Structure formats: C-alpha cells, structure tokens
Amino acid sequence: MVFSWIRKKAADQEKLKKGEELVIPNQFVCPISLDLMKDPVSLSSGITYDRESIESWLEGGNFTCPVTNQVLRSFDQIPNHSLRKMIQDWGVANRNYGVERIPTPRVPVSGIQVSELLFILEDSVRRLNGLRCLELVQKVKKWGSESERNRLCVVANGAITVFTAAFDAFARDNSFETNANLLEEILSTMNWMFPLSQLHSLGHHTEAAQARLGSQDSLRCLVWLLKCGDLSAKKDSMIALKELVSSDQKHADALAAIEEASEVLFRLVKEPICPAITRSSLTVIFHLVSSPSSTSMAIKSELVKMGLVSLLLELTVDSERSTSETALGVFDMLCDCEEGKEEAYRNALTFPVLVKKILRVSELATQFSVSAIWKLGRHENEREKVNIFLAEALQVGIFQKLVLLLQLGCGSVTKEKATELLKTMNPCRPELECVDSVDFKNLKRSF
DSSP: HHHHHHHHHHHHHHHTTTEEEEOOOGOOOGGTTBBSSSSSSEOOOOOEEEHHHHHHHHHHTTOOOOOOOOOOOOOEEEEEEHHHHHHHHHHHHHHHGGGOOOOOOOHHHHOOOOOOOHHHHHHHHHHOHHHHHHHHHHHHHHHHOOOOHHHHHHHHTTTTHHHHHHHHHHHHGOTTTHHHHHHHHHHHHHHOOOHHHHHHTTTTOOHHHHHHHHHHHHHHHHHHHHHOHHHHHEEEEEEEHHHHHHHHHHHHHHTTTTTTTHHHHHHHHHOOOOOHHHHHHHHHHHHHHSOSSSSHHHEEEEEEHHHHHHHEEEEEOOOHHHHHHHHHHHHHHHHTTTTHHHHHHHHHHHHHHHHTTTSOHHHHHHHHHHHHHHHHHGGGGGGGHHHHHHHHHHHHHHHHHHHHHHHOOHHHHHHHHHHHHHHHGGGHHHHOOOOOGGGGGGOSSOO
C-alpha cells in the first residue's frame, strides 16, 4: 500500500507539472464528508472515517457503519496513525499547490477522564486545597481550549455543578483577594459552559449550580471582581451575573441587596471600558429595576440620584441597536418612580430622543419609547409639567409617529398606550405639531 501511494504521488506531481488538477487519493477521503481526512479513525467494521464526521453520524442516533450498514458492535474510534501519517506526508509534498498542512490531532478527552478529574476536584474543594483546585481547573481549561468536542464532553459530565460549588466555597468569608487567582480561573473556565438553559435541555439539573453561583458569598465576589478585577475578570464576572439574573428574577433581587452592586454597575456604564461590558451592565441593571419588589424601587431611586437618566439618554443617541434597546428598557423602568419622572422632565433630551427612536431602531425600542412617553404623560400630581411635556412631544412630531405606528402594526399593549396618547394630545395638535419627513422614509410593514 505504501509503495503504491508513492507511485501515485509521483504521478500526481507529473500531472501538476502538466497543469492538470491535483486529485486527492481515494484512501485519504472520508466516505461521509468526501473531504480530505484530518483525524482518521477506524470503527469495529474496519472502515476508516474522519473523526468529526463519524462523531456527527453517531450523535445523530445512528448505530450502523455508514459504508457497510453493519450494526456496530462497539462505538470505539481507534486512531489510524499510519493513514494519518501518509495524509500528512502527502500534504507536505503538495504544499506548493495549496494543500494546507495537517497538524497531528490531539487525542480527545473521554468521559471517564472528565468524571475522574471532577471527583478529585470535589474532594479538593471539600479540603479547601486551593493549589490543587487551581491545577485541576487549569487542566479542564486546557481541555476546553483544544477542541469543541472536549468542551461538550466536559459539560455533559456535569462540570458546571462542581465548578459553581468550588467558586462558592472559595468566595466565603470575604477571602476574595487571597483566592483571586483561583476564582478568576474558575470563572474563565465556567463561562464557556453557559447558558444554563442549554444544560437543562441536555437533561442536567441546573438548580444546584444556580443556587451556588447565586449565593450571597458568590454574588459579593462577582461584584468585587467587577470593581477590582482586570478587564478579563470583569468580562467573566459580567457574563456570570448576566446569566444568573436572566435565568431567575430572585437572583436579581439578591444582587440588588448586595452593597455597592448598583454603584459598580453604574460606573461601568458611565466610564465604559469595553462595549460588551457596557451592554451586559445595562442588561443586569434592567433585571434589577424590573422587579416589583421594594428593593427594586430603592435601586431605581438610587440610580436616578447617581444620574442614570441623563446618562441613558446620552448613550441612546449614538449607540448601536442592542445597546439602544437595553438603555431604553432601563429608562422605561426608571419612569415608574417619581424621581425618575422628575429627572426626565428636567432633561431637554428626553422627548426628542424618545420620539426619534420610535420606528427608527427596532420593534422593541419602539415599545420601550412609547411606554416611557405614556408613563410621563400620566403624572396626575404634576399636570402642569405633563402639559408642557405633551407640547414638547408634539413639537418633535410624536403625533404622526404614533398614527403611523398604529397603521404599520404593533403589540396590543403598545397599541393601547399609543391610542391613549393620541386621544390626550389631539386637542392641542393643530397649534403645536410638526413633521420630520426623514422619519417616514423606507418604512416597511411591519418590522
């Protein structure tokens, strides 16, 4: 077989000199993908496939050999080192003709290896052996960096539960600085195991993982890393917080009770260091202020006093779509409290920005903008301010925007609010309204 391949290689090179197309030898081609194999493995049927292709075949619920159609006695995949070496040599010999170098593949991690390591990690956590835990966490991180298959194997063996338990254990007693390196490594490795909803769909029970990551000790540690950690630690902490508060509102309420949490999040929005962190900070703040609890109302008042209303309006003017949507959502929630309404009335950007964002960004942004305007127009205790507000809104073209919104179609709640606003503003319309034709170009029905 080797000598025939050598003769074939010489023939291929002769053809290339004559300008003919390079042909991949048949024994180098995967029977499933029909592409050059990079990691050939043999099944119990004796047929060799590329590892990635045959794994996809088996994961699809197939129990037979694709070529022979025999029922497989075993799902073991034996690396075909001889064939792989021949493929690599062929690639090197033909590299001048565009054939990419094929690296030697790493042996993928097995479920048994992962389970054994997680068992040792659990024992090290119980003993609070930080050095041993760090060594094991870094090993898992290395596995995950090698291939997506390794990551799936680690996740499938329940690593998230062990990692959240380790994070909670070493975050206790406010020993953040002592265990900072280990905590950052755990977060960094754990973040590619999210989202937890995906783990739940795979049959894993994620309640224990959420409970440990959402404990008071863990939340305090995450806030501390947001405040004192480097850029990488801030990113990882924000991903974990975003995952927590998005999964259950009770975690948002628990975070709201953490001292300095709202101040740290506000600072990350006010003094942006990374677009991803800014967006995630706004998302976490949105969940903090979305709860009807008394803690949420206190957070709203605190954020308004810090100057978040003005900051959101400035941020919305030039931000991209997702940031603009989240900022408008937070602004809408802040308009539920009296302090938020007062601050909105005082800001000259409020009505121009809100009206401009209707039908300009997305359906969600339109929904939040209409809701905020509707709330500001229902301040019964400040009727004089409401009248001034409605007059300013008419001057920037809100009436035509709302009419067009109803014609194009929107959600039932948004429709009710838009209709109520139109009825309220109709008596003053002839004297104050104006139209900006730019806002009505290229509109489609609906978003």
